Amino acid sequence: MSPLAELAGRLDPSCVLAAPEEMAPYLGDWRGRRRGRALAVLRPRSVAEVSTILRWASATRTPIVPQGGNTGLSAGATPDASGRCAVLSLGRLNRIRSVDTEGDSVTAEAGCVLAQLQQEAAKANRLFPLSLGSEGSCQVGGIVATNAGGINVIRYGTVRDLVLGLEYVRADGAVIHGLKPLRKDNAGYALRDLLIGSEGTLAVITAASFRLFASPKxxxxxxxxxxxxxxxxxxxxxxxxxxxxxxxxxxxxxxxxxxxxxxxxxxxxxxxxxxxxxxxxxxxxxxxxxxxxxxxxxxxxxxxxxxxxxxxxxxxxxxxxxxxxxxxxxxxSEANKRAGPSVSHDTSVATADVPRFIAAVQGAAAERFPTAQPLFVGHVGDGNIHVILLFGKGGFQDDAAFAALAASVNACIFEIVSQFGGSITAEHGVGRSLVGALRRATQPETLELMAGIKNAFDPLGILNPGAVLEPEEI
Amino acid sequence: MSPLAELAGRLDPSCVLAAPEEMAPYLGDWRGRRRGRALAVLRPRSVAEVSTILRWASATRTPIVPQGGNTGLSAGATPDASGRCAVLSLGRLNRIRSVDTEGDSVTAEAGCVLAQLQQEAAKANRLFPLSLGSEGSCQVGGIVATNAGGINVIRYGTVRDLVLGLEYVRADGAVIHGLKPLRKDNAGYALRDLLIGSEGTLAVITAASFRLFASPKxxxxxxxxxxxxxxxxxxxxxxxxxxxxxxxxxxxxxxxxxxxxxxxxxxxxxxxxxxxxxxxxxxxxxxxxxxxxxxxxxxxxxxxxxxxxxxxxxxxxxxxxxxxxxxxxxxxSEANKRAGPSVSHDTSVATADVPRFIAAVQGAAAERFPTAQPLFVGHVGDGNIHVILLFGKGGFQDDAAFAALAASVNACIFEIVSQFGGSITAEHGVGRSLVGALRRATQPETLELMAGIKNAFDPLGILNPGAVLEPEEI
Missing domain, CATH: 3.30.70.2190 (Alpha-Beta Plaits)
Structure with a gap:
């Protein structure tokens, strides 16, 4: 019996997709820049099934790629081309577990869509303030795993500022019960904050408690x-x-x-x-x-x-x-996708530096990439400017030529970010797109600490390999 | 040459205190409950000197106990009785490095006193909102290492919500430059948040960038x-x-x-x-x-x-x-200290549970500790109630009798906290006082993850041994 058949025997048949046409929607990123292959797409309906899957993955050394609404912009939820990975789709864990209006909190499972969460809060005369372009599709697990931002960060912060507690499953299948909706808790290290923004490489998030706010009237x-x-x-x-x-x-x-x-x-x-x-x-x-x-x-x-x-x-x-x-x-995002090939960045600098940073990018783009149209859009109060170099349709011999161009654009922009002491990814995350860039932009001692943390959570390296920390695929 | 003499040769003479009368103020906690001994008290004036000290400590396997204003309530900065440890006092790193009114941030070294930070912000017509009883003595390094709370958390959050960037020194002496005053940064794991609240067990914090807010007018x-x-x-x-x-x-x-x-x-x-x-x-x-x-x-x-x-x-x-x-x-705090022996707790529960939690404590205290006066004070909007059982002056044969009583009070209160899914320490931290309680209150798999993180940062175990994770002294 193949390892997958053995897993299928432990799950409801609806939990395992292995036919190519069924798997297709899960194998590419939203931007259409990466496409991978997978052994299977696994769609658990409960935390217990997530645990079963991870125990199986540990025993069989099967790499797992967690996926939510698949709206990420850094390919953090896209499997590689090897076909060895299983995609773990959390979309069926989509229950709002509780809404507490006295304590102003909501607890939701990983597969709840952001818009659903906003609506539940509104029904209770409260505000769940996270708001971003993909809010109709992106899911709780994904927004937590990527520490999502959006247009209200200036007032309410990123997801990190909204999460009170997390429930997650370790690589070995152990369920960590950290959902307490406590406003304050200094009992030991901040595992919750480490999980936020870890992009599926440390554990699989199954539910989160969030703060709610007074509704704007x-x-x-x-x-x-x-x-x-x-x-x-x-x-x-x-x-x-x-x-x-x-x-x-x-x-x-x-x-x-x-x-x-x-x-x-x-x-x-x-x-x-x-x-x-x-x-x-x-x-x-x-x-x-x-x-x-x-x-x-x-x-x-x-x-x-x-x-x-x-x-x-x-x-x-x-x-x-x-x-x-x-x-x-x-x-x-939709408009830029439609406008043709572009190389986009999600940079942040100190707010006061934004005008000088934009001027530096404009100068470098004009000199080094004169055929590109530089576009700027973003959360200026957070110092978070999305820089897009639009090359328009056509004009590239092949994908390889565009990839080479994109690499030199990235190097140019990241060099400017580094001069300003900024971040190469303010909110989209590292995913698979920026692994090499993170390595170049980060102090080696810091990377060592990150690798040590990865090893403490996932010693077998089965969780989202190739994302955040590992080398880029060649 | 002794290891200490060798270190002294690399530092300014003012940096090393070894005479008992000079060391005395650094060897006991503010509450007067613990007193230790030390090889020396080290008082570096610069980040480079902190690095020198930690390189020496790693080479000689000398345990280091970082200390700020020494106002902690969980004995996290008090050396043990062995005399093997060196206390590392950060009080001389006390420069405000910058105040940025365009970006609304301030960068301050570990030894700056909280009140000084509040004043610098006020001078710039901004608010630094952290406010707590010891604000005239507690220091930046301490408030970050313990994720301090205080009376304005309901609006502005704990220190975790205020920190933008951190500079810290690893156990091996490497300086991690993470001071960027960025509002958003998703480039890799949240090491900053892991350091916040780590109580000197993962690295030595030397400076922090904080958010500033519009002044209340x-x-x-x-x-x-x-x-x-x-x-x-x-x-x-x-x-x-x-x-x-x-x-x-x-x-x-x-x-x-x-x-x-x-x-x-x-x-x-x-x-x-x-x-x-x-x-x-x-x-x-x-x-x-x-x-x-x-x-x-x-x-x-x-x-x-x-x-x-x-x-x-x-x-x-x-x-x-x-x-x-x-x-x-x-x-x-001062009034309770003066009133005589008491056993105090820093619990949090979901806000809506506060009345039931207080009633449960009152009931248990009346039944099991009828000579005690239960006191309640705290941040009710955060669900964070300080529970104090006051036993008044006299009435105890000796310290051992009081310690045994305190242990049974703690067990009783923590049992109630556990029934409510609360935290045994909402803001004071684990320190040396709650190491055993943390172990009992925490899922074993969570403790494993914390131990793995400790090992990634401090494989030799020289940073604040006996605090947070290790067994209590017998």
Whole structure:
């Protein structure tokens, strides 16, 4: 009996997919850049079945690639080409286990979709603040394993700031019960925080408890046209003076990127007359229903206009208008995918350094990659700018030529990131795409510590091999 | 030449204290419960000197006990009785390296006192929100190594939520440069978060970058008399409806504890006529200077009074009055120390469970320790209640008799904590006081993972032996 047949004997038949057409959706990344092969796709329905699978994987030395909604941007959930790995899809563990309105927490299984979590919180008159482009598909296990960010980090932090407790299964199948929804717990090392952002290489997350927040009862949204990134930093400082901790989002986008999203959305025009070199999307919100958010935002924008920081601005007059503005921001990934080959980065630097960092990238791109269109979009209040060099359709002999070009673009951008003491991946994670880059960007002693931690959790190396720490495939 | 003499030859003479009278202040814990011996007290002035010391310690297998302001409540910085250890005091690394008002961050060395950090932030018109009783003495290295909490956690989180980057020295002397003041960084495992709360057992923290916040420009403080802990939970919910995320502190205290702090402060009367079974200290604040915080707080309290949740309340009419109210809260540790032998705990449970948890402790104490006065004080919004069983002065044959009593009190309280799925130490840490309790309260597989992590960082076991993970001294 083959090892897989032996596992199948211990699970419900619905848990094991091995036919090529059934496995296909699980074998490639969302961006369409990597495609692998797998022994099987395993779809457990319970924590006990996850444990059974991992015991089997340890006994048979079968590499396991955990996968959630498969919306990752660093290929952290894509198996390699060997066909030795099994994909472990957590999508069927999708129960909301509890919502606690007295303690303001929610406990959800790994396969719950982010939008479902947002809706459950809203039903309880609470806010689950994580919000990002893939929220209709990405899952709890994935957002925790990648420490996801998104557009509300400036106010509520990343997933790390939202998680209270975790339940996970070790490589040997032991279930670690760490789901206590405690606000404070200093009993031993922060294993929870180590699991967050470990991208499936240390253990398989099966459930998480998260903090909930008071629902915003009043909010206001604006789109602003500004002359340059320095104006964005000044505008943020002025907005802070007026709106303080009410700033929920503050997103920067260049005009070329705006052109692409407008194209994708069928040529919708901007809600003000002209076009500007840069744009900022702002949302402020307050949990007090009598808070006059629209007036507060209008006052801040008027001050910024008088100070010459702002070229133009429109404040949404309805929820529908606000939603339409955010569509422009959320369409970025889709628009860029459609625009053709590009090399994208997820960098962060200190917030104050953002304008100099963007200028440095523009200068280097113009000199070294003159055929590329550099695009900038991101969470400027977090210092997290997505840099995309768009090469447009066609123009490459073959995949190998594009891969070589991408490697030299990466080296160029990461060199600039390093000069600013920044991060090569602020929120997308290392996955399989940045393993070599992480090694080059990180102090050897730090890599040693990471390898030691990996060994403590997964001595056989069966969890997501090739992601985060191991060498890139050749 | 002795190993110590050899080290002394590599350091400035001011860095090595070996005379008993010079070492004395470093050899006991603040509570006066443990006293150890040491080979020497080492007081480096620079990161390079810390590295030299750790290289020497690794080569000579000398155990190192890192120490900051020595205000810890779990004896995590107190050497054992063997005299083999060297205490590593970080107090001379006390430079604020930078304050960045554009990026809202501050970088400070391990020996900076918390109050100094608060003042530097205030000078820059920013808030560093960590606030706790020992803020005039405790140091940056200590607050990070113990993931300190305090009275503003309900709004700003613990130290974990405030740290952006860390610089630390490994057991072998390698300096890890992780000070980047980045808001987001997903490049590899969260070593920063692992160091936070590791209590000197994984590496020696030499500097930290922290987030700064908008200064509160308007605030209001109240002391409330309430009938029972359930009223505190209801009052918190009602306050959230009115004040939302403006709640900066929400602290519970029983009347017996209030009596002790009033005694300590020379019999100062409470600002309202009578006494009540329980009290809540509230502070709300807003970064907008026109925010009418006093009205907001008064409105919330009036609603609570009408709902029968509140017996009495006084809102401070000046900064001085607010300060005087907070004195009552901050005097707790000192007052309890003065009141005589007590056994104290730093437990957390889910917020909604706090009233049932307190009732369970009261019941168990009355039955099993009828001579003890149970005291309760803490951060009720975080579910973090300090439970103190006060036995008063005298009445014990000897230290051994008290130690045996303390052990049975601990076992009793931790059993109740376990029934509620709570934590045996929400903020004080494990130190040397709770090593056995941690082992009993924790899943064996979790302890295995912690031991593996310890081994990855400190394979020779020279960093703070006897703290967190190792067996208690017999």
């Amino acid at each position: 009043a909010s206001a949204t604006a789109l602003c046209g500004i002359p340059d990134p320095t104006a964005a930093i000044r505008l943020l400082a002025m907005l802070r003076e007026v709106a303080g901790e009410r700033i929920s989002s503050f997103e920067l986008m260049c005009d070329a990127e705006m052109g692409l999203t407008l194209d994708l959305l069928g040529g919708a025009a901007l809600p003000f007359g002209g076009r500007y070199p840069w744009y900022v999307f702002i949302e402020i919100a307050d949990s007090a229903s009598d808070a006059a958010m629209e007036q507060v935002l209008t006052r801040a924008l008027a001050l910024a206009f008088d100070a010459g920081v702002l070229s133009d601005a429109v404040v949404a007059q309805s929820g529908a208008q606000a939603k339409a503005l955010w569509h422009l921001r959320f369409a970025v | 308007a605030s209001a403080t109240a002391l409330c008399g309430i009938p029972d802990p359930t009223a505190a939970i209801r009052l918190l919910a009602m306050l959230r409806e009115v004040a939302g995320e403006r709640i900066s502190s929400f602290e519970l205290m029983c009347d017996a504890e209030m009596g002790l702090t009033l005694d300590l402060l020379g019999g100062a009367a409470l600002p309202f006529g009578g006494r009540y079974p329980w009290y809540v200290f509230i502070e709300i604040a807003d970064s907008a200077s026109d925010a009418a915080m006093e009205q907001v707080l008064t409105r919330a309290l009036a609603l609570a009074f009408d709902a029968g949740v509140l017996s009495d309340a006084v809102v401070a009419q000046s900064g001085a009055q607010a300060k005087a109210l907070w004195h009552l809260r901050f005097a707790v």
